[in-house]
Structure formats: structure tokens, C-alpha cells
Amino acid sequence: MNLNExxxxxIVKDLFLEDITWDQIEDDAxxxxxxxxxxxxxxxxxVVIIQKHFNVEIKDMDEGRVAFQSINSLASFIRERQTS
Amino acid sequence: xxxxxxxxxxxxxxxxSTFQHNIFYVLIRTGGWRLxxxxxxxxxxxxxxxxPAVRKRCSYYLSRRFPAxxxxxxxxxxxxxxxxxxxxxxxxxxVGILGVDRIKASFNxxxxxxxxxxxxxxxxxxxxxxxxxxxxxxALHFLKIPVNMVIHREEGDIDRHYFEHQSxxxxxxxxxxxxxxxxxxEMMEALKKGxxxxxxxxxxxxxxxxxxxxxxxxxxALFPFxxxxxxxxxxxxxxxxxxxxxxxxxxxxxxxKVIRVPAGQGRSGEQFLPYLEEYVRALEKFTxxxxxxxxxxxxxxxxxxxx
Numbered sequence: 568m569n570l571n572e573x574x575x576x577x578i579v580k581d582l583f584l585e586d587i588t589w590d591q592i593e594d595d596a597x598x599x600x601x602x603x604x605x606x607x608x609x610x611x612x613x614v615v616i617i618q619k620h621f622n623v624e625i626k627d628m629d630e631g632r633v634a635f636q637s638i639n640s641l642a643s644f645i646r647e648r649q650t651s
Numbered sequence: 652x653x654x655x656x657x658x659x660x661x662x663x664x665x666x667x668s669t670f671q672h673n674i675f676y677v678l679i680r681t682g683g684w685r686l687x688x689x690x691x692x693x694x695x696x697x698x699x700x701x702x703p704a705v706r707k708r709c710s711y712y713l714s715r716r717f718p719a720x721x722x723x724x725x726x727x728x729x730x731x732x733x734x735x736x737x738x739x740x741x742x743x744x745x746v747g748i749l750g751v752d753r754i755k756a757s758f759n760x761x762x763x764x765x766x767x768x769x770x771x772x773x774x775x776x777x778x779x780x781x782x783x784x785x786x787x788x789x790a791l792h793f794l795k796i797p798v799n800m801v802i803h804r805e806e807g808d809i810d811r812h813y814f815e816h817q818s819x820x821x822x823x824x825x826x827x828x829x830x831x832x833x834x835x836x837e838m839m840e841a842l843k844k845g846x847x848x849x850x851x852x853x854x855x856x857x858x859x860x861x862x863x864x865x866x867x868x869x870x871x872a873l874f875p876f877x878x879x880x881x882x883x884x885x886x887x888x889x890x891x892x893x894x895x896x897x898x899x900x901x902x903x904x905x906x907x908k909v910i911r912v913p914a915g916q917g918r919s920g921e922q923f924l925p926y927l928e929e930y931v932r933a934l935e936k937f938t939x940x941x942x943x944x945x946x947x948x949x950x951x952x953x954x955x956x957x958x
Contacts, residue, residue, distance in 0.1 A: 583918040599832065606858050607833030608880045609918070614839055615884050631836040 570642045581616045582609055594639045602637075610635060617641070623648040676744055684745045684753070684900070691737045699730045708948035709733060715868035715952065716942055728943075735943045739783045739896060746786055753900065756790035760906040764890065767909065768796060773842030773887040777878050777910075778894070779853040779934050780946045787894025787904045788823070788849070798823040799841040800849045801834060803856065823849070828856040835881065842885040850878045852891075852930055853947060863920050865931040868938065872952045874931055876923040882912040883923070891930055893937045895944055907933040 575589035582605070596602040599610065613635070614625045623645050625631050634644035671694075678687040698705045709729035713720065717728055745753050767774050778784050788798065800823045826834040826841070826848075833856065841848050855862045855875045864871040882889045889910040897903045910929050916922040938945045 606861065607835045608861055608877055610832045611835045611839055611881055611884045612918075614836065625836070627840050628831055628836045632831055635832070 570645065571638050574638055574642055574645075577616060577620055578603075578613070582612055592638060595637045597637060598635055598641070617645065621645050621649065675741060676748060679741065679744055679748050683749070684741060687741045687745075688738060688899075691741060692734065695730060695733045695737055699726065699733060705729070705733065711950040711952070712868075712945055712947060715870060716938055716945075718869070731943045735896065736946050739786075739944075739946075742896070742900075742902075743783055743785055746789075751789055754786055754789075754902060755900060756787055756894075756902040756904065757897075758790040758904040758906075761793060763906060763909070764791075764794065767888050767890060768794065768845070768847075770888070771845050772885060773845050774847050775842070775878055775882055775887050775889045776847060776849040776892045777852045777889050777930055778849055778892050779851060779937070781934075781937060781941065781944050782894035782896055783902060784849070784894050786902050787892075790902070790904045791847075794847060797841070797844075797846045798849060799826050799838070799846055800824070801826045801828050801838065801851070803827055803829050833877070835877075838881055839885060842881070842887045848881075848887070852878055853934065853951070861920065863924055863927055865924070865927055867931050867935060867952075870952045874927055876920050876927050879910075879912050879923040879926045880916070882910070882926075883914055883916045886914065889926070889930075891933045893934070895937075895941050905937070907937065
């Protein structure tokens with residue numbers, strides 16, 4: 568399972584998304600607002616989820632701004648942090 | 652990527668002009684708070700008698716708090732409510748112009764707060780638009796941890812915070828709830844560092860789905876559950892704090908409740924309802940004790956419901 572796929576499955580399961588399955592999430596669709604439709608309170612949960620599953624900390628707003636664009640950007644962020 | 656505000660029906664803008672505000676600042680400088688209070692009585696009377704819009708703004712809350720009141724009594728209550736707000740704005744300016752020692756702010760539950768902070772998960776101060784939070788926060792100077800205030804200031808808002816009168820350093824860091832992702836990442840960051848986060852729990856920002864209907868003063872009103880969600884995720888305790896004006900130059904800070912929200916509450920807001928209820932019951936109790944210190948001048952009961 569590649570990282571993008573793993574992320575989608577985790578997001579659907581841990582954020583209790585009911586109207587969408589993991590394979591319906593597009594890699595480059597925005598996570599927040601239009602796109603996957605997550606909101607600001609989901610961001611709070613997502614920070615914790617990423618830390619729990621990947622041991623990667625999203626420390627502040629600047630990092631969140633980069634990481635939380637799409638599944639692709641989140642996967643890149645995690646890869647980068649895990650290798651550094 | 653900021654969420655579009657969909658629920659905000661209130662405004663933080665003053666009804667007075669810059670000129671009117673400046674007159675009061677001059678009165679405070681020349682005659683102190685007593686002169687400013689004296690003039691305030693007439694100004695408020697003018698607004699209540701000749702500005703129907705002001706009476707209307709008072710009526711949303713007063714009609715729920717005092718449902719049996721008839722027209723003259725309602726007029727008197729509108730006057731008292733507006734007068735209290737005016738006094739609080741004057742006190743805020745007094746602190747800024749004449750110095751923080753002009754107003755005494757007391758807080759009796761110091762040990763409880765220190766214990767909660769020593770848990771190291773940060774602390775969420777869940778407040779409301781009651782009393783003067785700015786003056787009352789000065790009663791928390793013993794905390795020795797940075798305080799982050801979640802507030803949004805509208806463009807054109809001419810009300811000055813007390814420290815803006817003398818170009819003082821801001822005593823707290825501001826997190827704008829209309830910023831990126833509603834400022835939630837900054838809030839989490841602050842709590843992670845063990846800092847204090849002050850959130851107003853009685854007004855909604857952003858998406859309506861982050862609010863729940865709770866019975867308040869006899870009718871359903873919408874309250875945001877974001878503070879409960881953040882508490883659940885971060886493990887920080889929620890401390891319900893209400894500042895109140897106690898006498899001419901005194902303020903108190905009431906620790907009304909400590910709410911613990913367990914982790915893993917899920918995405919839907921329903922799970923947060925019991926915790927939100929605790930907050931709203933505490934707020935209701937406050938309005939019973941201090942009926943003229945609740946300052947939400949919009950119809951918080953007439954928001955479209957999501958639950």
C-alpha cells in the first residue's frame with residue numbers, strides 16, 4: 568500500500584467520514600473547503616492523526632499550510648519529515 | 652483556504668463615532684472615571700430614547716431574560732444594560748489612560764488554576780461576552796504562562812483595547828478565528844506548549860455545523876462546540892471563566908466550572924452536547940446573578956438550527 572492510499576484510508580476511518588470512501592478521494596483535490604470538505608475542526612484532529620500514525624508533527628500554521636493542501640502534499644510532507 | 656463565515660450575525664463595531672469615543676477619552680484624562688460615568692448617563696439616555704435600533708438590539712436578550720417585562724420596564728432595563736456596557740468601556744479606557752492600578756481585579760480560585768496548568772496540557776479559558784474580559788485578565792497575571800486570545804477585530808472597529816491607549820505591548824497573543832483553518836492550528840500549537848487559550852463560547856465563527864442548539868434562557872440558541880473539540884483532542888481542561896464588574900472600580904473573575912472532555916469523541920458534534928450544556932448552564936446562571944452584564948446585542952436565538 569502506498570502512502571497516499573494509506574493516508575486516505577486513515578483519514579476516512581479516523582475522521583469518521585461517512586459520505587465518501589477512501590478510493591473516491593483524489594490525490595490533488597483540496598482537503599479543506601471544496602474537495603474533500605474537511606473543516607477547521609477536522610484540521611485539529613488531523614494534526615493528531617498524522618502524529619499518531621506517522622510520528623510526524625505538524626508544529627505550526629506554516630507547516631499546516633504546506634501539508635494540508637491535498638493528499639499529495641500531505642504525503643510529501645510526511646515523506647520529507649521521515650527522511651530528515 | 653479560509654472557511655467562509657456563514658453564521659456570524661453579530662458585529663464587534665461600536666455604535667459610537669471616533670469623535671464620540673475621543674470625547675470620553677478627554678473626559679477621563681481631565682476628570683477621571685467619575686466625570687466620564689456622569690456624562691455617560693446622559694449619553695445612554697439619549698441613545699435609549701431616540702435610537703430605536705439600540706432598544707431593538709437590547710431587546711433580543713432582555714425579552715428572554717425578563718419575558719414578563721412591559722414597555723416601560725423594558726425601557727429601563729435597556730437603559731441599565733447599555734449603561735453597564737458603557738461603564739465597562741470607560742473602565743477599559745481608564746486602565747489604558749490612567750494605569751492598570753486604577754481598577755482592582757480579584758480572583759479567588761488561584762490554586763485550582765495553578766493545579767490545572769501544572770498538568771502541562773495547556774488550559775482553555777472558555778469565556779463569554781460578559782463583564783470586561785480585558786480588565787479581568789489582568790487578575791490572571793500570576794499564571795506566568797503566555798495567554799492567547801481568540802478574537803476577531805472587524806475593519807473599522809474603533810474601540811481601543813486598554814493597552815492601545817499608550818502603545819503598550821500587547822499582553823496576549825491574538826489568534827484570528829477568521830484566519831487559516833479558523834486559527835485552529837495556532838490554538839493547538841499554543842496548548843501543546845502548555846499555554847493558555849481564551850475562547851469566547853457564546854458567538855459563532857465559521858461553519859454552522861460546528862455549533863449545536865442548546866436551551867438558553869428558555870429557547871434554543873446556537874453555541875459553538877469548537878472549544879470542546881479542541882479540549883478533547885489536546886487533553887486540555889476547559890475552565891469556564893466569567894469576568895464581572897463588582898462596584899465602581901472593582902472587577903471579579905468567577906471560575907464557574909472546570910469541564911473535562913474525553914478523547915475520541917468523533918466527528919459529529921452531538922457527542923459534545925453534554926459538555927456544551929455545562930457551559931451554557933453556567934452562562935445562564937451568570938445572567939441570573941448579573942442580568943445587566945451580558946453583552947450580546949444580536950438575536951442569538953434566531954440562527955438556523957443544525958440539530
